Amino acid sequence: MMQLTVIPGDGIGQEIMTQVLRVLKHVNAPFEYEEHAAGESALITHQSLLPQTTVDSINKTKLAIKGPTTTPVGGGHKSINVTMRQKFDLYANVRPVRSLPGVQCVCSDVNLTIVRENTEDLYAGIERMVDDDTAESIKRITRKGSERIARYAYELAQKTGRSQVAIVHKANIMKMSDGLFLKVAQEVGAKYPNIATRDVIVDNACMQLVTRPQQFDVIVTENLYGDILSDLCAGLVGGLGVVPGANIGEKAAIFEAVHGSAPDIAGQNKANPTALLQSAVMMLQHVNEQTKADAIMKALIAALSDVNARTGDLGGKGTTVSFTDAIIQKLG
Incomplete structure (x- = not known):
């Protein structure tokens, strides 16, 4: 088993991260999960956008998955994403871009x-x-x-x-x-x-x-x-909601949703977990779990093709939870 730092982030981050972890656990991804804070929520609870406990965890696990974070406007706060990339020398930002069935584009x-x-x-x-x-x-x-x-x-x-x-x-x-x-x-x-x-x-x-x-x-x-x-x-x-991302260096790799934290819909079961789930697929590929990555991607594409499953932002009738339910059901 590998240790994995989980950073839910801000706004819709906790909701979509919860659903992505459901999928990873369903396929028995080889991770032990430890959750840490970063972003605006961390500033409130730890008086820091990037607490030392989070830094220490990533230095230990060398692997993290991160939801969307908010950097407060003004106050001299540096972008949390830029800070993390520089702190861990994550020199390669990797962004696969592909058309997905069921996504208008x-x-x-x-x-x-x-x-x-x-x-x-x-x-x-x-x-x-x-x-x-x-x-x-x-x-x-x-x-x-x-x-x-x-x-x-x-x-x-x-x-x-x-x-x-x-x-x-x-x-x-x-x-x-x-x-x-x-x-x-x-x-x-x-x-x-x-x-x-x-x-x-x-x-x-x-x-x-x-x-x-x-x-x-x-x-x-x-x-x-x-x-x-x-x-x-x-x-x-189709937009940032369907595109994954990764920041990779010699000593650590952080996989993330590249869209915003969407505080206007936080807690409403409307958020689309597609981008973060694809980032998790990239993470599985990174740790040589290609079979599990392929299985999740196949199930995701099947769910996106179903108007009753995909979320409202993609013209569907599903919610954050019901969309994930459909993905898990298609995984078998």
């Missing part, structure tokens, strides 16, 4: 993965006021950061049978920073001759993604571009 045949560098670029938060009227942000790109995210993307492509990696950049304008990222990624790509490499300027990538997303397999890109492209691609397949 712009494109019905999308199946790609975005691999986003997670620790540097403008999101490192290196800023200063030059004077009262001028603010400055430093875009920092390193060879180490570029090399390890590119290697992760190519290894993922190879492992999952993908044939192409697209390097997304703006090296035509930022010739040093993006130029370094592109150069290093291409050097890494040259070591994988069985995988085709192309480079795409980020604005063109946006246009290509909304006109013909089927041409992409794996996209590797910098932090800011990856954040934008991830949400763009989620919009193609």
Whole structure:
């Protein structure tokens, strides 16, 4: 058995996490669960968005599943997600994007993965006021950061049978920073001759993604571009409520729902657990429990195809609990 840190999060987090744990326990996932707090709820109970007890747990288990969290606006609070990625050096943000049966979407045949560098670029938060009227942000790109995210993307492509990696950049304008990222990624790509490499300027990538997303397999890109492209691609397949995510480093991996905490519907049995459940599927794949991951995904797709099962946000008649009941029933 493996120890797993469970972070329900804020708003609808507790509701959807409860249902995801029901599914994991039903398939006898090999985990021992220990629950810890993070986000706005943790600030209230522990006077910290990320309590030391939660940090200690992740350092011990090396594995966590996290519901949506809220970072309070104002007050100098740093994003809880950015904080966790930097604290645990979770350098790879992995966002599979695929069309799902029963989910109304712009494109019905999308199946790609975005691999986003997670620790540097403008999101490192290196800023200063030059004077009262001028603010400055430093875009920092390193060879180490570029090399390890590119290697992760190519290894993922190879492992999952993908044939192409697209390097997304703006090296035509930022010739040093993006130029370094592109150069290093291409050097890494040259070591994988069985995988085709192309480079795409980020604005063109946006246009290509909304006109013909089927041409992409794996996209590797910098932090800011990856954040934008991830949400763009989620919009193609039905929104953030149906897209999973993972933040992976050498020493820890955190799997999370990438949507918000939706406090307006918290406690109403309306929340859709699809994104968090798919993140749990990614977690099972990460720990080499592919059979269990496949079984859950098959049951989820079957439930999504049933209008009586899927939740109201997807045009269905189900609730958080009844949707999960349907998934478990289809698991047998």
